[in-house]
């Protein structure tokens with residue numbers, strides 16, 4: 420598994436990055452939706468086509484941790500049902516200013532059924548790992564969708580073959596019947 424220089428600390432709205440997962444190169448669009456309340460109406464529109472979402476709070480800022488509940492409820496409302504999410508506590512390099520414990524992060528993530536990472540955009544710690552993980556989750560979900568689609572297609576084709584065989588047997592029976 421390899422990660423081409425990924426930086427989480429994105430000031431721009433949108434970036435394309437290539438991530439390599441199990442030898443497969445995946446081109447990822449990363450949208451950095453601003454955290455401020457005033458942008459929330461705009462950011463909801465991004466959720467509709469999202470496949471993976473990284474919820475980020477600042478471990479040195481307790482309110483940013485509290486806001487995750489609001490983001491999660493918006494995502495629940497506006498994102499597709501199969502969207503893959505992870506929780507990230509950023510600024511892990513700022514241990515002295517920490518307001519949110521790692522355990523709180525884990526527990527919140529667990530409540531939402533998400534995986535949890537602490538990262539630092541300053542030292543790049545866990546940045547690649549968290550992006551790779553959310554991408555893996557998206558790919559796995561996508562594969563499950565494809566498998567289930569192929570499964571349905573198999574069932575459909577099996578039924579169609581059975582139906583055809585039955586019709587042909589019925590026709591044969593009619594032909595051999597003397598009445």
Ligand SMILES: Nc1nc2c(ncn2[C@@H]2O[C@H](COP(=O)(O)OP(=O)(O)OP(=O)(O)O)[C@@H](O)[C@H]2O)c(=O)[nH]1
Pocket residue numbers: 428429430452453454455509510511512513538539540541542
């Ligand atoms: N020490 C430290 N500082 C960081 C880290 N990540 C971001 N910062 C700093 O935190 C400040 C805010 O960073 P932003 O990237 O603007 O944060 P943001 O959450 O994207 O802000 P909005 O998009 O406005 O919500 C900047 O001064 C960054 O340099 C980190 O991991 N460690």
